[in-house]
Amino acid sequence: MNAFVAGRLSKFAVLGLWLVLATVGGLYAARLVEVQNNDALSALPATAETTKALDRLEAAFPGSNRLTAVVVYARDDGLTAADRAAVDTDRAAFARYAEGGRPPEVQPSGDGKALLMAFPLAGDTDAQEKATEEVHDLLADGLPAGLRTGLTGSAGANMDVFDAFAGMDSTLLLTTAGVVVLILLFTYRSPVLWLLPLLAVGVASQVASAAVYLLAKHAGVAVDFQSQSVLTVIVFGVGVDYALLLIARYREELRRHEDRHAAMRVALLRSSPAILASAATVAIALLCLLAADLPATRGLGPVVAVGVVAAFAAMTTLLPALLVLCGRWLFWPFVPRHHTVPAQADPGRDGPAEVAEHHRGWARVARGVGRFPTATWLGTAAALAILCLGIGNLGVGLPGAEVFTKEVGSVRGQELIDAHYAGGTSAPATVLAAAARGDAVVAAARAVDGVASVGEPVADADGRWVRIDAVLAGAPDTDDAKRVIERLRTAVHAVSGADALVGGPTAAELDTETVSARDDRVVIPLILLVVFVILVLLLRSLVAPLVLLASVVLSYAAAMGAAGFILDAMGYPELYFGLPLQAFLFLVALGVDYSIFLMTRAREEVAAHGHREGILRAVTVTGGVITSAGVVLAATFASLAVLPLTPSVQNAVVVSVGVLLDTFLIRSLLVPALALSIGPAVWWPSRLGRRGGTSGGVAMEPQVSTVVPAR
Numbered sequence: 001m002n003a004f005v006a007g008r009l010s011k012f013a014v015l016g017l018w019l020v021l022a023t024v025g026g027l028y029a030a031r032l033v034e035v036q037n038n039d040a041l042s043a044l045p046a047t048a049e050t051t052k053a054l055d056r057l058e059a060a061f062p063g064s065n066r067l068t069a070v071v072v073y074a075r076d077d078g079l080t081a082a083d084r085a086a087v088d089t090d091r092a093a094f095a096r097y098a099e100g101g102r103p104p105e106v107q108p109s110g111d112g113k114a115l116l117m118a119f120p121l122a123g124d125t126d127a128q129e130k131a132t133e134e135v136h137d138l139l140a141d142g143l144p145a146g147l148r149t150g151l152t153g154s155a156g157a158n159m160d161v162f163d164a165f166a167g168m169d170s171t172l173l174l175t176t177a178g179v180v181v182l183i184l185l186f187t188y189r190s191p192v193l194w195l196l197p198l199l200a201v202g203v204a205s206q207v208a209s210a211a212v213y214l215l216a217k218h219a220g221v222a223v224d225f226q227s228q229s230v231l232t233v234i235v236f237g238v239g240v241d242y243a244l245l246l247i248a249r250y251r252e253e254l255r256r257h258e259d260r261h262a263a264m265r266v267a268l269l270r271s272s273p274a275i276l277a278s279a280a281t282v283a284i285a286l287l288c289l290l291a292a293d294l295p296a297t298r299g300l301g302p303v304v305a306v307g308v309v310a311a312f313a314a315m316t317t318l319l320p321a322l323l324v325l326c327g328r329w330l331f332w333p334f335v336p337r338h339h340t341v342p343a344q345a346d347p348g349r350d351g352p353a354e355v356a357e358h359h360r361g362w363a364r365v366a367r368g369v370g371r372f373p374t375a376t377w378l379g380t381a382a383a384l385a386i387l388c389l390g391i392g393n394l395g396v397g398l399p400g401a402e403v404f405t406k407e408v409g410s411v412r413g414q415e416l417i418d419a420h421y422a423g424g425t426s427a428p429a430t431v432l433a434a435a436a437r438g439d440a441v442v443a444a445a446r447a448v449d450g451v452a453s454v455g456e457p458v459a460d461a462d463g464r465w466v467r468i469d470a471v472l473a474g475a476p477d478t479d480d481a482k483r484v485i486e487r488l489r490t491a492v493h494a495v496s497g498a499d500a501l502v503g504g505p506t507a508a509e510l511d512t513e514t515v516s517a518r519d520d521r522v523v524i525p526l527i528l529l530v531v532f533v534i535l536v537l538l539l540r541s542l543v544a545p546l547v548l549l550a551s552v553v554l555s556y557a558a559a560m561g562a563a564g565f566i567l568d569a570m571g572y573p574e575l576y577f578g579l580p581l582q583a584f585l586f587l588v589a590l591g592v593d594y595s596i597f598l599m600t601r602a603r604e605e606v607a608a609h610g611h612r613e614g615i616l617r618a619v620t621v622t623g624g625v626i627t628s629a630g631v632v633l634a635a636t637f638a639s640l641a642v643l644p645l646t647p648s649v650q651n652a653v654v655v656s657v658g659v660l661l662d663t664f665l666i667r668s669l670l671v672p673a674l675a676l677s678i679g680p681a682v683w684w685p686s687r688l689g690r691r692g693g694t695s696g697g698v699a700m701e702p703q704v705s706t707v708v709p710a711r
Helices: 010-029 049-060 081-094 125-140 153-165 168-188 195-218 225-256 260-291 295-326 352-358 360-371 373-393 409-420 435-446 479-493 505-539 543-570 579-609 611-642 646-683 687-691
Strands: 068-074 106-108 114-120 148-152 429-434 451-454 465-472 501-503
Touching: 010 195, 010 295, 049 429, 049 465, 049 501, 049 505, 068 081, 068 125, 068 153, 068 409, 081 114, 081 125, 114 409, 125 148, 125 153, 148 153, 148 409, 153 409, 168 195, 168 225, 168 611, 195 225, 195 295, 225 260, 225 295, 225 579, 225 611, 225 646, 260 295, 260 505, 260 579, 295 505, 295 579, 360 373, 360 611, 360 646, 373 543, 373 646, 429 435, 429 479, 429 505, 435 451, 435 465, 435 479, 465 479, 479 501, 479 505, 501 505, 505 543, 505 579, 543 579, 543 646, 579 611, 579 646, 579 687, 611 646
Parallel strands: none
Antiparallel strands: 068 114, 068 148, 106 114, 429 465, 429 501, 451 465
């Protein structure tokens, strides 16, 4: 395969294949938004009580899942006659948008300072969305000065989502690409070379988006805005990482081979195993999310795994073909020149002086770790433990009013409602019960502490079920409101023969919390098990994988702590329910990558030079390229912060900080220091664990170098 990709003629076949893929992929990639279903962002599994209540509600009361417009008017010093006249005018106008064509009922506040109307919108989805915009425009025109208004409810929230994310997919793509360009320019210091990795990763992104579109269209894979955004970031992040590793090795081989095609064949031979191990680890770990119950979390796995596979394929086939096609001049002004190497020399087997000369900064780091390994790992672990203290600043359960990072109309409307009405007026709990036991269910609900009012039961067309709205006393997105829902469920479930179910926005928040906790308990151990098995197979050791897993778990905790300090300062300390699991996945799967690159090289160096020198040589020669790769990945994840969504900003902070900790502390200091302190036993039960490689620097077996970065 390596010979085919880098062959004098076969490289044109590779380029032709990717040209076809890019052309076809571009057509389908542009249609990915057509299959995007953002309902999954708030959806719950079929087993959740909220989902069961929604299904029963829709079956008994068809059309009840329509968008609901909640309109509020308020004046701080009390409504005037002109205000009430304007509200009456709007009420008459709203009739043409309301289901059934009836003017909505007006609910005055107890303090006389606000009026509220709530009505389901008529028509199909498109008609409801258009009606929302027209209702919003009506509220902005012709009202008395000083009268404040707000449009909230599901209609207002839906419009805010579309407005907030209009054009955001292009903004994210351009931001991510811009970050990558800047880092590649700094890394290569070449005005041309950066174009090829960017071109290859751009093609990979198009092909990945096309594949996801086809899977969503024909295989039922769920795609939402979150998974599409992370797909873009991951493809650029890991794709450029793989490009850095490959180009670094290719540059070294160009110094040893006069023929660039031969240089690329060797570079692929020696870098592909580590890149494959990295891609497999990330992709398989992502597929562990299929074990999650929360649809938004479960759908993320296969979508992003497709992106990792596409990035791996492009960086090990398309990029090599492009590099050999263009030749050495790409590296200008630092063109690697061929120089004669003695025939008996083993490529990559530079002596200590040459290694130190080529990698001076990392040679100093390696010497420091070698002199004080115990102090190094103790000090690094202590620093990470201190960062963990920031976890106390974080909470789990992002209030609905804080989902957006900018002010939106639905939040302003909800604030007006909270100021003048019982907290749950705009988002009541919905109880579905058998019609024959409706009165008993109402009585049970009214007796629940924290329920402000309970409406009369409304029967469905065939008289089998009734719907009962229960308004909570407090704000609907608080922990106290969730406890009220728990008490309400206990009370109505106890009514014999009622078969009661409780749904509504607060119930959905409670069920999301429960399902997320279950996913954490199931998926996190599964991810650790998968990564451990891959590491055992790769390193042929039991001890080293345990050390690496412990290091990335500590890194995750430290990243959450560091993010706790940062997010608290930014005003976003309450995390989205699914974020801890998603962050754990990315930090373990992506963070262990850098340890894979280090330890696979260390294993080869130890076999040739002995345990101590092998570990230190691995730190020295992998330092530059892995650090660059970590900075690229952290920067691409940081680009998620351009999205006006609090979970995206939180993801950007947690993952970026975690990747930097993995790059500069875990991979550079903690892991090599632990390996030196444990000694050759770190490779147990392999032969290296019994003999620790060579003594006296005489190679026991030939080395196949995995990563050798550029000078």
